[in-house]
Amino acid sequence: MNKSVLIVDDNLALLRVTQFAMERAGFQTQTARNGRLALDLAKSTAFAAVITDQQMPEMTGIELSRALRALPEYRECPIFLLTAKGLELELSRLREDLGINGVFCKPFSPLAVVKAVEDSMMTCA
Amino acid sequence: MIVRRPNLGLPRRVVTYHLLFCSIAIVWLVVGFLIVAHGVFSARSITACLSRLGKVTAAVELEYLRHAEHSIHSLLVRAKNESHFRYCALEGLDGTYLVHTDASLVGSKVEEHAGTELRWASISGTRYLDQEGNPIHEYRVPLSVGDRIIGALRVGVPEPSLFATVVDIGRVAPLVLLIPLGLVVCGALVLSRLTNSLSEIGRQLHQLATQPIGEPVQLQALELKDATSLGWNRAVAALERNTNGELRQSVQERLQNAVAERRVTQHAEILRSLPDGVALTDVEGRLTFVNRAVAALLGEELSEGADLASYLGNAGLEAIVNPEGTSTGAPVIGELQRPGKQSDRFIRVARSPVQLAHGAGQLWCLRDVTQQKLSDQMRDQFIDTATHELRTPLANIKAYAETLVTCETIDVEEQKEFCNIINSEVTRLARFVDDLLSISSIEMGALCIDRQRVDTFRMFTEVLDKIEPLMQQKQIAFTSELPEKLPELQLDKDKFVVVLVNLLGNAAKYTPAGGQVTFRVTIENSHLQCAVIDSGIGIEREELPKLFDKVFRSADPRVQEETGTGLGLSLAQEVVRMHRGVLTVESELNVGSTFTVTLPIEGAK
Structure with a gap:
């Protein structure tokens, strides 16, 4: 079973701790500092799930999600959004339009993210 | 006799x-x-x-x-x-x-x-x-x-x-005497007839001269005989018209009228000089009154009689013009966007029905809300920034703390590293809260500085100690030029260090790796100048005037990439101002910026 996860965040500290939590849960992880790098990485490697920050330079999390959904191999891939906003984003619309599997408002619990990723993989499997 | x-x-x-x-x-x-x-x-x-x-x-x-x-x-x-x-x-x-x-x-x-x-x-x-x-x-x-x-x-x-x-x-007397006598009598008769009108005029004038002052003047018209009587009659008629008109009014009435007239003129002048645009249209929508501000706001001179509604409609404000639904009496409000010199201007137009003496009409009030719009935008931007700035460190702290608590097997090095991260995030959070408090103090006028005699050389050393690691980290060639002899100044050292660290920090933040930052202190004409010169991204000319506005952040994507609150420069300017100094900026896009703090040296000539 593919257990590689792509984590995208411009904040290194948060990237680090998310990566730490995911690896502790037994996932293989790769990281990217921004959306564009993440997209390039996603094209070369098939990830089982993507965790991305929303507010990032060059390409936001939502833009990245849209670009990923345009790729055939990521049409069903679970995508999780981390955001410092929350209230401004319409979660239901994000789910319907982009099939975002989960949105986590900062400050979030890394364990909750891990659990959500695990759950989504179970469902997919 | x-x-x-x-x-x-x-x-x-x-x-x-x-x-x-x-x-x-x-x-x-x-x-x-x-x-x-x-x-x-x-x-x-x-x-x-x-x-x-x-x-x-x-x-x-x-x-x-x-x-x-x-x-x-x-x-x-x-x-x-x-x-x-x-x-x-x-x-x-x-x-x-x-x-x-x-x-x-x-x-x-x-x-x-x-x-x-x-x-x-x-x-x-x-x-x-x-x-x-x-x-x-x-x-x-x-x-x-x-x-x-x-x-x-x-x-x-x-x-x-x-x-x-x-x-x-x-015997010859009748011929010699009677003829001249007869001629004399004839002359007397002619004279009497010629001066007849004058006699009546004279009588009336004499009467006028003898009556007490203030009594109403009563003059009679004469029987029309000659030009003199005709002229007199006209004069009497003119006098009567005047007497029946304003002259008949008492002093009190005339005073009241004058006051009322003055009030009306004053009101009209007030209306005309209002900074908000005020216009009035009649039932047919024709302008019956328009004040000076309307022309300034719309950028076009509308004369009385013009059709204001269709003008606004053409200008893109159909919403306020079309519906007749003002039956409730509440004003209909719309917003008009006009191209301005630097940016678009927003004009709020309120239309309310008004009942005037000569029929129903519409009262139009125009107000420039550009400033309000900008300040709304700034507030939104600030809340956005503040939310991000607060939540990001919080997210890190929570994530690391939770990881530390929940992970049973974690080695000591990692524990230490995580704790350090939590610590620095808390510091960042605290600094942001400090900035917020300072800004709100400025807002309330409560920011106070505690001035003490400060050895400026030591102060600059402290600043450089703080900033040099940052420069090294970003691989920026940093040079500092301090004069050999530096004066002691009356300063709030802590706040001033914050200002300089902020300016140098900005220079580091917005100068790409491999760039150059110079900190140059000079003494000139009893002024101490601290210049922070960078070879960074520079600032757009249009954005320079807004640079020191609270929570202003440049629209340049290279600035948006960096984290920042938009509070630093406005805070720095306020602190410098409170030290009776000035903070100035010169900048060229893609070439670099120079921020200069100029402080007066007290006691120096």
Whole structure:
């Protein structure tokens, strides 16, 4: 079973701790500092799930999600959004339009993210 | 006497003067005429006398030759009666009367009268006064028969009197006197008629002059006769119009009117000068009033009578124009976007129905809300930034803390690293909260600085110690140029260090790796200048004026990439300002920026 996860965040500290939590849960992880790098990485490697920050330079999390959904191999891939906003984003619309599997408002619990990723993989499997 | 009786009336006075002077002239003429006439009559009667005397003399000489002196008496009596002589006498050579019309004197000695001597050729005479005082002319004519002188003829003639002359003239008097008198009377009548209007005018003016001041002026129009009366009537009519108009109003009323008028003008002027646009349209939507601000706001001069609604409609504000739904009385509000010099301007247009004296209308209020819009945008941006700035460290702290708590197997190095991260995130959070508090202190005017004598060299060293690791980390060539001798200044050291760290931190933040940052301190003209010069991304010219605005952040994506609150520069400027200094900026996009703090050195010349 593919257990590689792509984590995208411009904040290194948060990237680090998310990566730490995911690896502790037994996932293989790769990281990217921004959306564009993440997209390039996603094209070369098939990830089982993507965790991305929303507010990032060059390409936001939502833009990245849209670009990923345009790729055939990521049409069903679970995508999780981390955001410092929350209230401004319409979660239901994000789910319907982009099939975002989960949105986590900062400050979030890394364990909750891990659990959500695990759950989504179970469902997919 | 006439002059002293003004109530006599002008025409009467004129006529009286006329008559007076005319009468004097006539009397003068009559007297002169009498004198002249008397002279003429006297001369004529003397001439007649003398000619008769000649005849009588010839007759007496003839009679003497014929009958000697006996029949001469009857001749003399006849001559006396015919020629109105007083007497006639024949004087003998012996000096006695031979013959005399007064028989009692015959034979008596000839009496020589004393008086004025008269002489007419061979005739001599004397003018004397008789016993009654009447002037008598006595003429003596020598009588001769052949060569023999026989005596002299003495004739007494009464002198013609003035009375006799008057009686004589009396016959022609009607012609001489009545015609001039008649002409004088005619003149008087004409004068009286000519001055008739003036008389009435004079009477009324006299009445006006004698009445107490303040009483209503009452003048009557005259019967229309000539130009004078016509002019007077017009003057009276004009005066009446004035009296019936404003003059009749009392002082109080006029004062009230003046005050009301002034108030109206004042209100109109206030309306015209309002910074908000105010316009009024009638039922048909035509402008009936528009103040100056409207033209300034719309950038177009709208004259009265223009169609404001369709103008706004064309300008892209159909929403406010179309619906007639103002029945509730609440204003309909719309917003108009107009291109401005630097950025678009927003104009809020409110339309409300208004009931005016001459019918229903619409009142339009226009207000420039660009500033409000900008400040709303800034607030949104600030909240956005603040949320991000607060949540990011919080997220890190929570994530690391949770990881530390939940992970049972975690090595010490990692534990330490995680704790360090939590620590630095807490510091970041605290600094942000500090900035927020400082900004809100500025807002409330409560930011205070604690000035103490500060060794500026040590202060700069402290700043450099803080900033140099950052420069190294970002691989920026950092140089600092400090003068050898630095003065001590009265400063709030902590706040000033924050300012300099902020400026240098910005330089580091917005200068790409490999760039250059210089911190140069100079002393010039009793001012200390600290310049932070970078070779960074620079600032757009349009954004320079807004640079020190609170929570302003450049729209440059290279700035948006970096985290920041937009508070630092506005805080720095405020602190510098409170030290009586200035913070200035020069910048060129993609070349670099220079921020300069200039502080006065107290006590220096």
